[in-house]
Amino acid sequence: xxxxxxxxxxxxxxxxxxxxxxxxxxxxxxxxxxxxxxxxxxxxxxxxxxxxxxxxxxxxxxxxxxxxxxxxxxxxxxxxxxxxxxxxxxxxxxxxxxxxxxxxxxxxxxxxxxxxxxxxxxxxxxxxxxxxxxxxxxxxxxxxxxxxxxxxxxxxxxxxxxxxxxxxxxxxxxxxxxxxxxxxxxxxx
Numbered sequence: 001x002x003x004x005x006x007x008x009x010x011x012x013x014x015x016x017x018x019x020x021x022x023x024x025x026x027x028x029x030x031x032x033x034x035x036x037x038x039x040x041x042x043x044x045x046x047x048x049x050x051x052x053x054x055x056x057x058x059x060x061x062x063x064x065x066x067x068x069x070x071x072x073x074x075x076x077x078x079x080x081x082x083x084x085x086x087x088x089x090x091x092x093x094x095x096x097x098x099x100x101x102x103x104x105x106x107x108x109x110x111x112x113x114x115x116x117x118x119x120x121x122x123x124x125x126x127x128x129x130x131x132x133x134x135x136x137x138x139x140x141x142x143x144x145x146x147x148x149x150x151x152x153x154x155x156x157x158x159x160x161x162x163x164x165x166x167x168x169x170x171x172x173x174x175x176x177x178x179x180x181x182x183x184x185x186x187x188x189x
Contacts, residue, residue, distance in 0.1 A: 007087030013044050014185055015084040017077075017109060020093040021102060021156060022119030023148045024134060025126035027165035027173070028093035031119060034174045036091050039186075047083060049076060050093040064145040070101055077105035084113060089186065097153040106158075115184050116159035117177065121166030123148050160184065 008014050018035070020028040029050045036046045058075055062068040073096050080090040096102050106114040126148065127135040138146035145151045161180045163173045181187075 004085055004087065011045050011087050013089070013187065015045075015087050015089055016112070016184065016186060017080045017084060017090045017092060017105070017114050018181070018186075019096070019102065019105065019114060019116045020091065020119055021096045021116060021159070022121060022165065023123060023126045023153055024095055024146075025129040025131065026119040026121035027170070028095075028119045030170060031117075031163065031165060031173055031177065032091040032093040034170060035177050035181075038174065038178055039089060044186075045088045046091060047088050048091045048093065049080065051095075054094075064151070066098070066151075069097065073101045073105065077108050080105070081108055084109065095147050095153070097147045097151065099154045099156065099158075102156065103158065112184060115161065115181070115186075116156055117161045117163055118156045118159040119165040120162050121164075125166040 004015065018032075020032050022028050029048070029052070032048050032050065036048050039046045054072070054076055058079065062072050073094065076092055076094060080092055083090045102116060106116070108114075130136060134143060134146065135149065137143045138149040143150075147153045161177065163176055165173055168176070
């Protein structure tokens with residue numbers, strides 16, 4: 001049987017779930033893709049999962065109620081767990097507004113296989129960025145259950161890395177993440 005350790009040896013790196021959480025517009029996906037680029041260029045097996053590739057396929061049957069958000073995150077977690085068994089570093093970028101949901105995913109994998117990154121950007125900054133106009137629609141009542149406006153976001157209390165995505169430039173945020181991942185045995189050759 002081919003095990004995860006065999007894949008680690010062949011890949012030259014360990015696998016893990018790197019979970020980016022934060023408000024809509026906090027830079028989660030942008031940061032995840034930028035970090036992935038560096039890891040990939042260094043020879044790491046990687047994959048980014050975010051709302052764009054999950055909500056339009058695997059979870060296209062789900063809305064945004066608390067229960068449906070849980071099911072979305074549960075499916076992402078189960079998929080990410082399969083990826084890490086296959087030797088891949090998963091960069092998952094999801095608002096994942098509830099602490100309990102993030103902790104559930106952490107509990108699905110071995111200790112140190114879940115690295116939570118809190119993309120810290122204030123509601124004001126995220127609203128000013130508002131690339132899809134979602135905050136404006138939420139304020140006008142056109143979108144219900146919108147995190148930060150009509151639905152809660154519970155900041156992490158148990159995350160490994162905080163990145164000030166609201167105040168730092170992207171390159172500085174990427175460098176911070178890459179530097180800190182070394183502590184978790186995700187190394188750049």
